Amino acid sequence: MSQEGYNVTPWEARGKIDYDKLIQEFGVERLSEPLLARINTLAGGLHPLLRRGFFFAHRDLSLVLDDYEAGRGFFLYTGRAPSKAPMHIAHIVPFIATRWLQHSFGVNTYIEIPDEEKFLAKKVDSLEEVEPYIRQDILNIAALGFDENKTFIFRDSEYIGKMYRPAVLVARHINLSTARAVFGFDNETSIGLIFYPALQIVPTLFENRRPLIPCGIDQDPYFRLQRDIAPRLNRYKTAELLSKLAWGLTGPESKMSASEPETAIMLNDPPEVVKKKIMNAFTGGRATVEEQRKLGGVPEVCTVFHWYSLLFEEDDKKLEERYWACKTGKLLCGECKAELVKRINHFLALHNEKVKDVEKKVSKYMYDGKLAQEMWNWEFKP
Amino acid sequence: MSQEGYNVTPWEARGKIDYDKLIQEFGVERLSEPLLARINTLAGGLHPLLRRGFFFAHRDLSLVLDDYEAGRGFFLYTGRAPSKAPMHIAHIVPFIATRWLQHSFGVNTYIEIPDEEKFLAKKVDSLEEVEPYIRQDILNIAALGFDENKTFIFRDSEYIGKMYRPAVLVARHINLSTARAVFGFDNETSIGLIFYPALQIVPTLFENRRPLIPCGIDQDPYFRLQRDIAPRLNRYKTAELLSKLAWGLTGPESKMSASEPETAIMLNDPPEVVKKKIMNAFTGGRATVEEQRKLGGVPEVCTVFHWYSLLFEEDDKKLEERYWACKTGKLLCGECKAELVKRINHFLALHNEKVKDVEKKVSKYMYDGKLAQEMWNWEFKP
Numbered sequence: 235m236s237q238e239g240y241n242v243t244p245w246e247a248r249g250k251i252d253y254d255k256l257i258q259e260f261g262v263e264r265l266s267e268p269l270l271a272r273i274n275t276l277a278g279g280l281h282p283l284l285r286r287g288f289f290f291a292h293r294d295l296s297l298v299l300d301d302y303e304a305g306r307g308f309f310l311y312t313g314r315a316p317s318k319a320p321m322h323i324a325h326i327v328p329f330i331a332t333r334w335l336q337h338s339f340g341v342n343t344y345i346e347i348p349d350e351e352k353f354l355a356k357k358v359d360s361l362e363e364v365e366p367y368i369r370q371d372i373l374n375i376a377a378l379g380f381d382e383n384k385t386f387i388f389r390d391s392e393y394i395g396k397m398y399r400p401a402v403l404v405a406r407h408i409n410l411s412t413a414r415a416v417f418g419f420d421n422e423t424s425i426g427l428i429f430y431p432a433l434q435i436v437p438t439l440f441e442n443r444r445p446l447i448p449c450g451i452d453q454d455p456y457f458r459l460q461r462d463i464a465p466r467l468n469r470y471k472t473a474e475l476l477s478k479l480a481w482g483l484t485g486p487e488s489k490m491s492a493s494e495p496e497t498a499i500m501l502n503d504p505p506e507v508v509k510k511k512i513m514n515a516f517t518g519g520r521a522t523v524e525e526q527r528k529l530g531g532v533p534e535v536c537t538v539f540h541w542y543s544l545l546f547e548e549d550d551k552k553l554e555e556r557y558w559a560c561k562t563g564k565l566l567c568g569e570c571k572a573e574l575v576k577r578i579n580h581f582l583a584l585h586n587e588k589v590k591d592v593e594k595k596v597s598k599y600m601y602d603g604k605l606a607q608e609m610w611n612w613e614f615k616p
Numbered sequence: 617m618s619q620e621g622y623n624v625t626p627w628e629a630r631g632k633i634d635y636d637k638l639i640q641e642f643g644v645e646r647l648s649e650p651l652l653a654r655i656n657t658l659a660g661g662l663h664p665l666l667r668r669g670f671f672f673a674h675r676d677l678s679l680v681l682d683d684y685e686a687g688r689g690f691f692l693y694t695g696r697a698p699s700k701a702p703m704h705i706a707h708i709v710p711f712i713a714t715r716w717l718q719h720s721f722g723v724n725t726y727i728e729i730p731d732e733e734k735f736l737a738k739k740v741d742s743l744e745e746v747e748p749y750i751r752q753d754i755l756n757i758a759a760l761g762f763d764e765n766k767t768f769i770f771r772d773s774e775y776i777g778k779m780y781r782p783a784v785l786v787a788r789h790i791n792l793s794t795a796r797a798v799f800g801f802d803n804e805t806s807i808g809l810i811f812y813p814a815l816q817i818v819p820t821l822f823e824n825r826r827p828l829i830p831c832g833i834d835q836d837p838y839f840r841l842q843r844d845i846a847p848r849l850n851r852y853k854t855a856e857l858l859s860k861l862a863w864g865l866t867g868p869e870s871k872m873s874a875s876e877p878e879t880a881i882m883l884n885d886p887p888e889v890v891k892k893k894i895m896n897a898f899t900g901g902r903a904t905v906e907e908q909r910k911l912g913g914v915p916e917v918c919t920v921f922h923w924y925s926l927l928f929e930e931d932d933k934k935l936e937e938r939y940w941a942c943k944t945g946k947l948l949c950g951e952c953k954a955e956l957v958k959r960i961n962h963f964l965a966l967h968n969e970k971v972k973d974v975e976k977k978v979s980k981y982m983y984d985g986k987l988a989q990e991m992w993n994w995e996f997k998p
Contacts, residue, residue, distance in 0.1 A: 350784045361784070391784075395777035402732045402743070402773075405808030413807050425795050426787030429811030 251487075253290055253451075253478060260454050262291045262476060272299055277338035283331050283477070285550070286543055291451060293461075294473035298446050302339060308444045308473070310335055311437045313346035314375060316368045318358045319492030323499045323578070324480040326378060327544060331448045331475070333378050336385070342605055343380060344437045345387040347372060354426035374501055376599050377588035383604035387596075390433055393609075397436045400467075400614035404439075405432035407463045416455050435460045439614060444470040451476040467616045481540045483515040488537075502586070505579045512538065512575045518560070519567035531560040531567065538567070538574050546577040633869075635672055635833075635860060642836050644673045644858060654681055659720035665713050665859070667932070668925055673833060675843075676855035680828050684721060690826045690855070692717055693819045695728035696757060698750045700740045701874030705881045705960070706862040708760060709926060713830045713857070715760050718767070724987055725762060726819045727769040729754060736808035756883055758981050759970035765986035769978075772815055775991075779818045782849075782996035786821075787814035789845045798837050817842045821996060826852040833858040849998045863922045865897040870919075884968070887961045894920065894957045900942070901949035913942040913949065920949070920956050928959040 257264055265284070269292070274280045276299060283289055298308045312332050314325065329345075336343045349368050352358045372387055390397065408431060413419055419428055438445040438460050447457055454474060461471040482488030482497035490498035499508055518532030518539065533539040539560065547553045559565035600606055639646055647666070651674070656662045658681060665671055680690045694714050696707065711727075718725045731750050734740045754769055772779065790813065795801055801810055820827040820842050829839055836856060843853040864870030864879030872880035881890055900914030900921065915921040921942065929935045941947035982988055 350781075354784060354788060356788070361781070391781050394780040398776040398780070399732075399743070399773050402736060402808050405811075406736060406738070406806050408807045409803060410801060410805050410807065410810060411803035414803075419792060421791060421793035421796075423792050424788050425790045425792065425810050425814060426784050428792060428807050429787075432807060 251479065256451055257291050260291075260451065262293050262451070262454065262474070263295075265290050265292050265295070265475075269296060269299075272296070276302060277335075279338070281331060281334040282548055282550070283327065283334075283544065286553075287478075288327075288480075288544060289331065289448070289475050289477045291476040292474055293454075293457075293476075294444070294471065295446070295475060298444055298473045301444050306443060307341060308339070308446050309341050309441050310343040311346070311440075311445045311447050311472075312343075312449065313348060313434070313437075314371055315348045315351040316364050316371045317352045317492065318363045318367060320367060320500045320502050321371055321374050322490045322492060322501065323541070323545065324482070324490035326374065326501070327480050328448050328450070328477065329375055329378050330545070331477070333380055335446070335448065335475075336381055337379075340381075341384065342441065343385045344440055344609075345375060345380075345385065345599075346434070346437050347387060347389045348430065348433065349389045349391050350426065351390075351430055354424050354430060356424065372600070373589045373592055373596060374585075376596050377585060377592045379588075380599065382595060382598040385599050385603065386605045386609045387599040388609070389600075394433075396609070396612055396614075397433055400436045400439050401429075401432040403467055403614070403616065404435045404463055405429060407466060408432060408459065412459070416459055431456065431459065435463065436614075438464065438472050439467060439469045440609070440612065442469065444473055446473045446475060448475040449477065450479055452479065469616070480544060481537050483511055483537050485516040485537065486535050486540070488516070499578060499582075501582065503582065505575075505582075508578050508582065509575045512571050512578065515571065517567045517571070523566060526566055527563040530563040531565070533557050533560045536560070538571055541578075542574060546574060546581065633861065638833055639673050642673075642833065644675050644833070644836065644856070645677075647672050647674050647677070647857075651678060651681075654678070658684060659717075661720070663713060663716040664930055664932070665709065665716075665926065668935075669860075670709075670862075670926060671713065671830070671857050671859045673858040674856055675836075675839075675858075676826070676853065677828070677857060680826055680855045683826050688825060689723060690721070690828050691723050691823050692725040693728070693822075693827045693829050693854075694725070694831065695730060695816070695819075696753055697730045697733040698746050698753045699734045699874065700745050700749060702749065702882045702884050703753055703756050704872045704874060704883065705923070705927065706864070706872035708756065708883070709862050710830050710832070710859065711757055711760050712927070713859070715762055717828070717830065717857075718763055719761075722763075723766065724823065725767045726822055726991075727757060727762075727767065727981075728816070728819050729769060729771045730812065730815065731771045731773050732808065733772075733812055736806050736812060738806065754982070755971045755974055755978060756967075758978050759967060759974045761970070762981065764977060764980040767981050767985065768987045768991045769981040770991070771982075776815075778991070778994055778996075779815055782818045782821050783811075783814040785849055785996075785998065786817045786845055787811060789848060790814060790841065794841070798841055813838065813841065817845065818996075820846065820854050821849060821851045822991070822994070824851065826855055828855045828857060830857040831859065832861055834861065851998070862926060863919050865893055865919050867898040867919065868917050868922070870898070881960060881964075883964065885964065887957075887964075890960050890964065891957045894953050894960065897953065899949045899953070905948060908948055909945040912945040913947070915939050915942045918942070920953055923960075924956060928956060928963065 270280060301308050310332050312328055332343060352364060353361050358364050413428055417431060434456060454476060457472045457474055464471045482490045484497050488497050492498060496511060499511060515537045518536035520526040520529055543553055652662060683690050692714050694710055714725060734746060735743050740746050795810055799813060816838060836858060839854045839856055846853045864872045866879050870879050874880060878893060881893060897919045900918035902908040902911055924938060925935055
């Protein structure tokens with residue numbers, strides 16, 4: 235297993251996706267050191283997901299900071315399409331970044347739950363099938379600690395009364411050929427899914443401030459469309475804080491997927507399942523203990539190290555120590571995995587306690603917190 | 617001007633559209649004498665629009681009558697997409713038939729006002745442009761005398777909260793290729809218009825009874841799609857009562873169109889405008905009075921005679937007398953037109969008084985009549 239082609243700084247471990255090339259292809263900007271320094275100053279710190287380069291690119295982020303400094307403010311927008319499986323730890327990464335941004339800048343946050351999308355995308359067979367997961371997803375998100383008076387979590391099917399009119403204004407500006415090009419719709423696509431992008435764009439119009447969307451770079455095309463339309467509706471173009479793709483457990487090129495359980499740690503996995511999945515995870519380890527002691531591991535391609543760096547080692551110094559301990563053959567995979575299992579299970583136990591606690595106040599996010607109340611009285615005025 | 621190719625019974629005057637061929641092409645059934653006789657018996661009469669063959673074809677109408685006789689009942693559904701012009705007399709023809717059916721059978725009637733459609737179809741430039749006409753359209757429709765406790769008139773943009781979920785269920789069953797084939801969508805079509813047919817189908821699911829839609833035969837393809845989908849949602853296929861196309865004033869092949877004022881009598885045309893338009897209307901008259909006295913007119917192609925037969929002569933015997941008076945050269949166009957002007961202006965004066973009266977109770981149809989209240993609490997359960 236060669237080291238070539240992999241970045242060697244531990245907080246920028248990566249697989250084969252050439253993110254430099256993506257920056258060029260998508261025409262986005264690199265999250266530069268000076269910009270990170272500026273965030274650091276304004277936010278009073280930098281979240282590990284930012285300082286370790288997982289968020290690596292952006293659109294208009296410096297304008298967002300200008301707006302913040304000038305007192306015009308900005309707002310955050312993200313979402314989660316419920317499916318017929320629980321959320322996994324890769325799903326919560328952008329929410330964790332969003333929550334950090336909310337706390338650091340004290341801004342409103344809108345979380346769309348498109349409860350119809352997977353059905354329209356023919357990924358589930360009925361709306362009923364998804365229903366049990368919708369509430370669970372909302373609880374999982376709310377449990378991450380969003381501000382209950384500055385966060386509005388809404389289901390499309392419930393909030394459509396407020397969304398439809400602005401969606402019509404948006405939809406008028408998206409013709410079929412554009413939608414096909416951006417979203418890859420084909421002849422088998424349902425007409426509901428073809429309309430759906432308009433609903434995904436509506437929350438970017440909720441305030442007459444700049445929206446900031448923390449998301450994977452693969453989501454950029456959706457919001458590039460918003461950037462074409464927003465000025466025609468007298469609204470701001472979305473700014474984006476773009477991340478790399480979180481790895482699944484089967485390798486740097488895998489994704490966590492609920493339909494392939496070995497790739498993902500679900501938020502409701504019991505401890506022994508977490509253990510089994512991590513013990514079977516793809517690592518940068520050698521074929522034998524002897525080889526590993528002699529040659530060292532390859533943390534750059536190791537999914538276990540990847541997840542330490544994303545969520546399970548907050549201390550940069552300790553992460554670097556782990557990196558070099560692996561690299562020099564001092565740390566073997568078994569020990570490193572066992573520790574990750576412990577940390578994930580600790581995280582999940584805490585998280586699921588928070589989920590229970592949040593149940594009592596989830597209606598604040600959806601209906602009766604300060605922002606939620608405002609939004610149930612909101613009307614779009616271009 | 618030849619008489620060939622025109623039907624000679626006065627109550628079936630028609631232009632060049634071959635409706636027999638359309639019956640075959642669309643695969644619908646002719647509105648036969650025995651079926652008309654059955655309606656006559658059950659309804660205690662036949663509306664001129666039915667007995668004169670303007671409504672000439674159907675789908676499943678005998679099943680509707682079976683349902684009625686068996687006590688299962690049925691319901692009526694129609695609609696009107698507001699534009700940036702007032703309604704004209706051709707627009708109200710299907711509503712007049714619908715109202716007659718409601719009164720004759722005592723059934724619930726749903727009237728959709730798709731206040732977003734013309735905007736999504738790029739026929740108007742803003743939603744604001746349409747707004748003043750929406751209320752006027754609703755008043756014009758309500759003024760025709762629908763039962764205020766059995767009629768629900770709803771605007772898409774207001775009622776979308778109830779419609780979206782069933783629309784999603786419908787949309788899942790309509791893929792892009794079908795929508796393109798049925799509605800002729802192309803690359804320039806907005807994604808909002810592509811979704812719209814799902815919203816047009818939703819009212820056919822409002823009751824677990826058979827829906828009957830009185831409409832022009834050109835609307836049949838829309839509801840044929842409904843007939844494919846309804847069984848999958850455990851609902852009835854729509855029945856249809858299909859009419860010919862009402863003529864514009866410029867000839868049997870013209871349509872009334874607000875954008876060509878000479879073709880249409882608008883519901884708010886002042887008497888002198890009505891007079892001017894009718895005086896300029898295309899008739900079956902001859903070049904000179906002498907010729908007309910000698911050869912007689914051709915009522916079969918006469919737009920003036922057409923409108924007598926549709927709305928302005930209820931008495932079949934008098935209509936037939938008019939037919940023969942024309943045919944034999946006894947009645948000249950000037951006199952015939954002057955009489956129609958009088959009748960139209962009388963109708964419009966009465967109608968616009970009813971519009972004023974209905975203003976006080978329009979909220980019954982939309983919000984607080986018996987059916988309206990039920991519908992604001994409705995939820996679709998397949």
